[in-house]
Amino acid sequence: MINFPRAKPSSLLVATIFAISAVSMTGCSNSSETKAVDRLEEAEALARVKALEARAETLKGNMPAASDMSASAGGGDAAGAAGGKPAINMPDESTIPDDERGAAIRRGLQIVNHTYKEMPNNVGNQLNCTSCHLGNGSEAFAAPWNGLPGIFPIYRSRGGRINSLQERVNGCFERSMNGTALDLGSDDMNAIISYMTWLSQDMPVGVSPEGRGFVKVNKELEPNPETGEKLFAEKCSVCHGDNGEGQYNDDGTYIYPAVAGDKSFNDGAGMARTYTAAAFIKGKMPFGQGNTLSDQEAVDIAAYFTHLPRPVKANKDKDWPNGDAPKDVRR
Numbered sequence: 001m002i003n004f005p006r007a008k009p010s011s012l013l014v015a016t017i018f019a020i021s022a023v024s025m026t027g028c029s030n031s032s033e034t035k036a037v038d039r040l041e042e043a044e045a046l047a048r049v050k051a052l053e054a055r056a057e058t059l060k061g062n063m064p065a066a067s068d069m070s071a072s073a074g075g076g077d078a079a080g081a082a083g084g085k086p087a088i089n090m091p092d093e094s095t096i097p098d099d100e101r102g103a104a105i106r107r108g109l110q111i112v113n114h115t116y117k118e119m120p121n122n123v124g125n126q127l128n129c130t131s132c133h134l135g136n137g138s139e140a141f142a143a144p145w146n147g148l149p150g151i152f153p154i155y156r157s158r159g160g161r162i163n164s165l166q167e168r169v170n171g172c173f174e175r176s177m178n179g180t181a182l183d184l185g186s187d188d189m190n191a192i193i194s195y196m197t198w199l200s201q202d203m204p205v206g207v208s209p210e211g212r213g214f215v216k217v218n219k220e221l222e223p224n225p226e227t228g229e230k231l232f233a234e235k236c237s238v239c240h241g242d243n244g245e246g247q248y249n250d251d252g253t254y255i256y257p258a259v260a261g262d263k264s265f266n267d268g269a270g271m272a273r274t275y276t277a278a279a280f281i282k283g284k285m286p287f288g289q290g291n292t293l294s295d296q297e298a299v300d301i302a303a304y305f306t307h308l309p310r311p312v313k314a315n316k317d318k319d320w321p322n323g324d325a326p327k328d329v330r331r
């Protein structure tokens with residue numbers, strides 16, 4: 001692949017910026033390392049930290065970030081038109097009860113943020129649930145989980161049948177995590193569902209919140225992967241690597257997650273579909289700069305990186321048994 005010359009901040013520096021933003025968003029402790037950097041990089045880094053902190057502040061205040069609001073004004077969310085829908089709200093962790101149910105909720109929160117480490121038997125790549133379901137699975141327009149226990153079971157055309165929330169979670173284990181399904185009644189599955197239920201404590205039953213799914217992109221646009229390759233080099237590879245391979249700590253956990261290659265999601269995942277990936281990155285990438293790409297740029301970049309080499313999902317031909325597969329489905 002062609003390499004485009006650009007300034008590349010040291011990965012340690014970038015890791016530090018991310019650590020700071022992660023601390024302010026999740027309250028998890030994170031070792032932040034410092035290293036001498038040149039002045040320009042430092043100034044850029046500080047500007048980015050400021051932007052990320054401001055964003056974390058709006059999330060903490062349970063307000064959709066300003067950028068998210070303009071996104072919804074521009075087209076609504078993946079689940080339908082905005083207006084009068086409940087807002088997404090990450091409850092305060094102090095509301096987790098001090099009993100067995102609380103222990104399950106905490107285990108669920110641990111699993112979704114550290115899935116690669118916690119679930120080695122069920123994860124076949126190096127991602128976490130929250131690599132895509134940002135902000136503890138509670139960030140608007142990053143496919144948040146708030147409200148889902150009151151929405152599932154639902155009919156899904158991919159399998160042509162009604163799916164429980166547990167089955168939907170397993171769909172992401174088998175595809176997004178390139179792994180294997182959990183037992184539907186296992187402690188870890190119950191922990192994940194307990195966490196999602198805790199997230200949903202203030203949500204009305206059966207109503208999609210504002211920000212369910214992703215922002216909308218125009219699916220009529222024709223993707224141009226060559227333009228996408230250039231844009232990826234400009235806007236994405238500084239964190240995700242020249243070939244989308246990601247950046248890693250010594251223990252195999254990532255600094256930045258893989259968007260391609262054997263540590264990434266497989267070709268049967270929702271994120272492997274051009275328009276689904278475009279909708280995610282338009283709203284959320286480059287990280288901290290959501291809603292800066294045009295629809296065409298998002299579609300071009302998505303067509304490029306989703307079709308880089310990645311794990312192959314078996315039996316994809318059994319998906320969409322009723323012949324109603326969307327046009328970007330992989331076969």
Ligand code: HEC
Nearest residue numbers: 078127128129132143168169172173176213214265270271
């Ligand atoms: C590579 C990205 C990625 C990862 C990692 C991932 N998911 Fe997903 N997930 C998606 C996409 C894409 C969707 C579909 C969103 C849409 O249709 O708007 C989705 C949808 C879901 C939904 C249904 C959301 C809804 O509104 O109906 C649930 C529940 C879910 N994922 C749970 C999980 C869990 C639990 C994990 C970890 C085991 C996980 N996901 C890991 C990308 C991912």
Ligand code: HEC
Nearest residue numbers: 130131132235236238239256257258259281285286287301
């Ligand atoms: C400043 C660093 C940075 C830049 C630049 C950036 N990302 Fe990300 N990306 C992240 C982080 C951080 C996450 C989420 C990881 C987490 O929260 O655990 C992420 C997550 C993702 C994911 C979902 C997880 C996965 O690995 O599949 C995709 C897809 C993605 N980015 C694509 C892109 C694309 C395309 C661009 C360019 C338009 C881009 N990113 C630019 C840092 C970045």
